[in-house]
Amino acid sequence: MTQPERLPQVLINAxxxxxxxxxxxxxxxxxxxxxxxxxxxxIYCYGHTLIDGPLMDRLPGLKVISNHGVGVDHIDLAAASxxxxxxxxxxxxxxxxxxxxxxxxxxxxxxxxxEGDRYARHPEVTEFAxxxxxxxxxxxxxxxxxxxxxxxYQIARRARGFDMRILYHNRRxxxxxxxxxxxxxxPLDQLLAESDFVVLIVPLSPETRNxxxxxxxxxxxxxxxxxxxxxxxxxxTDALTQVLQAKQIYAAALDVxxxxxxxxxxxxxxxxxxxxxxHLGSATVQTRRRMAELSVENLLAGLGGRPLxxxxx
Numbered sequence: 449m450t451q452p453e454r455l456p457q458v459l460i461n462a463x464x465x466x467x468x469x470x471x472x473x474x475x476x477x478x479x480x481x482x483x484x485x486x487x488x489x490x491i492y493c494y495g496h497t498l499i500d501g502p503l504m505d506r507l508p509g510l511k512v513i514s515n516h517g518v519g520v521d522h523i524d525l526a527a528a529s530x531x532x533x534x535x536x537x538x539x540x541x542x543x544x545x546x547x548x549x550x551x552x553x554x555x556x557x558x559x560x561x562x563e564g565d566r567y568a569r570h571p572e573v574t575e576f577a578x579x580x581x582x583x584x585x586x587x588x589x590x591x592x593x594x595x596x597x598x599x600x601y602q603i604a605r606r607a608r609g610f611d612m613r614i615l616y617h618n619r620r621x622x623x624x625x626x627x628x629x630x631x632x633x634x635p636l637d638q639l640l641a642e643s644d645f646v647v648l649i650v651p652l653s654p655e656t657r658n659x660x661x662x663x664x665x666x667x668x669x670x671x672x673x674x675x676x677x678x679x680x681x682x683x684x685t686d687a688l689t690q691v692l693q694a695k696q697i698y699a700a701a702l703d704v705x706x707x708x709x710x711x712x713x714x715x716x717x718x719x720x721x722x723x724x725x726x727h728l729g730s731a732t733v734q735t736r737r738r739m740a741e742l743s744v745e746n747l748l749a750g751l752g753g754r755p756l757x758x759x760x761x
Contacts (some may be wrong), residue, residue: 450718451533454477455474455475455477456475456477456489456490456751457475457476457477457479457484457487457488457490458476458477458478458479458488458489458490458491458492458615458747458751459479459480459481459483459484459488459490459491459492460478460479460480460481460491460492460494461481461491461492461493461494461495461497461499462481462494462497464478464492464494465621465740466529467483467521467736467737468492468516468740468743468744470643471740471744472492472747474745474749475538476490476659476751478492479643480557482554483675484506485507486507486508486509487509487714488507488509488510489509489510489511489512489751490510490511490512490513490514490618490747490750491507491510491512491513491514491515492514492743492747493513493514493522493523494516495516495518496521496522496708497522497755498522498673499503499513499523499524499629500527501518501524501527501530501531504524504527504531504533504624505531505672507634510531510533511530511533511534511749511750511751511753512533512534512535512536512746512747512749512751512756513534513535513536513565513675513751514535514536514743514744514746514747514750514756515535515536515537515538515540515743515745515760516739516740516743517533517537517538517540517730517739518537518538518539518542519537519649519651519679520537520760520761521652521653521679521681522598523612524759525760525761526761528761529761531563531675534750534756534759534761535759535760535761536743536746536747536749536750536756536757536759536760537599537743537746537758537760538738538739538742538743538746538758539611539758539760540598540758541735541738541739541742542599542730542735542738543599543601543602543730543741544602544735545698545729545730545731545732545734545735546602546649546677546729546730547599547602547603547605547606547728548606549677549703549725549728549730550599550603550649550675550677550729551603551606551704552648553677553701553702553723554586554645554647554673554675554701555586556640556701556723557673557675557698557700557701557723558577558583558584558585558586558645558699559583559584559586559686560581560582560583560721562723563581563720564581566742567581569601576715584671584698585629585674586645587610587611587612588610588611588612589610589612589613589644589645590612590613590614590615590642590643590644590645591603591604591607591612591613591614591615591616591643591644591645591647591753592615592616592617592639592642592645592646592647592680593614593615593616593631593647593649594616594636594639594646594647594648594649594650594659594660594717595617595618595648595649595650595651595678596617596618596622596625597618597629597649597650599649599677600616600647601625601628601629603647603649604616604625604629604630604631605629606706607629611674612667614629614630614632615631615632615634615638615639615642615643616632616633616634616639617634617635617639618630618633618637618702621633626678626695637664637667640664640667640707641667641668641757642669643668643669643672643690644669644671645672645675646668646674646675646713647667647672647674647676648660648674648675648677648678648682648683649677649678650678650682651678651679652679652681652682656678656681656682657681657682657698658681658682658683658684659682659683660674660682660687660688661683661684661687662682662684662687662690665687665688665691665696665697666691666696668696668697669697669698669729670695670696670697670698671697671698672697672698673697673698673700673701674688674697674700674753675698675700675701675702676700676701676702676703676704677703677704678704679704679706680702680704680705680706680708681706681708683711683726684708685705685710686698687715688716689693689714689715689716692716692719692721692722693719693761694714695721696720699721699722699723700721700722700723701722701723702716702722702724702725703726703727703728704726704727704729704731705724708727709726712725740756742757745757746758746759
């Protein structure tokens with residue numbers, strides 16, 4: 449009798465959502481984190497678990513690492529490259545969703561939406577006070593984008609519809625930015641000093657960790673809002689907490705934090721001038737479906753020895 453073909457063994461770092469499981473069903477055998485061995489030929493990463501060189505060395509048969517998401521700061525790309533292990537991610541498919549989230553956060557912070565929602569629901573409120581809870585205008589303001597990559601470009605495109613002046617900072621200016629989306633390159637310090645809304649959308653790396661610290665926050669207007677849809681580690685959390693407590697800037701709107709999630713007694717959680725969401729940037733049904741499809745496509749290509757659709761290392 450012919451033995452059934454053994455499915456490739458793939459290590460997973462978290463409980464996978466049904467959409468991912470359905471795409472992998474009958475194609476691979478899923479192995480819980482910590483259970484990988486010499487038979488493991490793939491890693492499917494859902495979340496930000498560290499994947500480093502020592503882990504790769506414990507899996508000598510490893511052929512591919514597929515990440516469900518764009519950010520890969522939790523994967524040692526140099527170690528993977530040195531071992532000839534391709535790493536895939538899911539760029540482009542989530543650009544629009546994350547850009548939308550940046551705008552949701554900016555508008556919520558500017559118009560004190562969360563605070564207003566709590567007030568409107570409070571059982572003791574029997575009439576509204578029109579002289580209270582005034583926010584700040586969003587349309588016609590100055591937007592500073594730190595990291596004009598694909599998502600930053602989508603943010604800039606949306607900002608034009610709000611008649612915003614758009615500044616951006618990259619290590620190098622993008623030649624088409626001014627003509628295509630009306631964004632002007634400026635040094636980071638100038639962007640911080642002139643912007644009403646500062647949006648962070650840079651990858652986390654040793655160069656960008658704590659990119660926004662005490663010195664940078666001190667450059668911002670007292671009426672400015674800091675928005676982070678990148679990684680929590682891009683901002684010095686202690687410095688931001690102190691600045692917000694002292695009301696040295698108007699507000700912060702954060703989809704990501706460092707650590708993530710924050711400890712339940714963290715002072716940031718007590719501040720009315722902070723809008724927090726639990727890393728929802730790409731969390732729409734349609735976008736997560738496309739991310740699942742692309743990450744599974746990368747995984748299966750690597751297992752089959754084929755080029756990955758989206759390879760980052």
